[in-house]
Amino acid sequence: MPDLFFSNEKEGHFHNIIMPNVYIRIFPNGSVLYSIRISLTLACPMNLKLYPLDRQICSLRMASYGWTTNDLVFLWKEGDPVQVVKNLHLPRFTLEKFLTDYCNSKTNTGVTTLLTMATQTSGINASLPPVSYTKAIDVWTGVCLTFVFGALLEFALKPLVRHPGDPLALEKRLQCEVHMQAPKRPNCCKTWLSKFPTRQCSRSKRIDVISRITFPLVFALFNLVYWSTYLFREEEDETF
DSSP: OOOEEETTEEEEEEOOSSSOSEEEEEOTTSOEEEEEOEEEEEOOOOOOTTTTSOOOOOOOOEEESSOOTTTOOOOOOSSOOOOOOTTOOOOOOOOOOOOOTTOSTTSOHHHHHHHHHHHHHHHHHHHSOOOSSOOHHHHHHHHHHHHHHHHHHHHHHGGGOOOTTOTTTTTSOOOOOOOOOOOSSOOHHHHHHTTSOOTTSOHHHHHHHHHHHHHHHHHHHHHHHHHHHHHHHHHHHHHO
């Protein structure tokens, strides 16, 4: 009987319900089939620098405990040595729909988004082994948290940035209205330019408009650099 063992095994057990799951068959040509059902937890070193864009390969290492390769050689069965259940799949979350009824002007969506990002970051770190390097998911969540915190900071600074000569600056907000004569035909250029602050507009309004333009542009630039960098590194790692 081959003294087989798994060199990268961390934990394993046999199945004995209701009877031991093992059998031996001897064929007329002298071949002997020995089958046994076991469950194993194997060690698999992983490089998570590109997570979740990584691709890991875990090996199943088998060896003989007392015999050398001169006496015993293990070979995979020809044809279909590994069989996987067809309906086996990983659990995923599917976004069906979302409602905006609860996201009105009275709801502080920034704080909710910040708490959600913090919860997701904690869940990701809890489900992965601790490593000493920065993962791709850490860069993504870190930058997203920075943008959300920046939006909250911009919202908090708006009431403090007022005209220095306004005596009611701390009591009420300065309203800025841009009066434009409605054209007969819709003009996209004038509609876009009307969103920019004029000289009569308050500083807080100017900061708000600048943030509406700066935040999406910077986030789009970050996406371009992020995906270009990590997708290229993924292809490079697969090549080697």
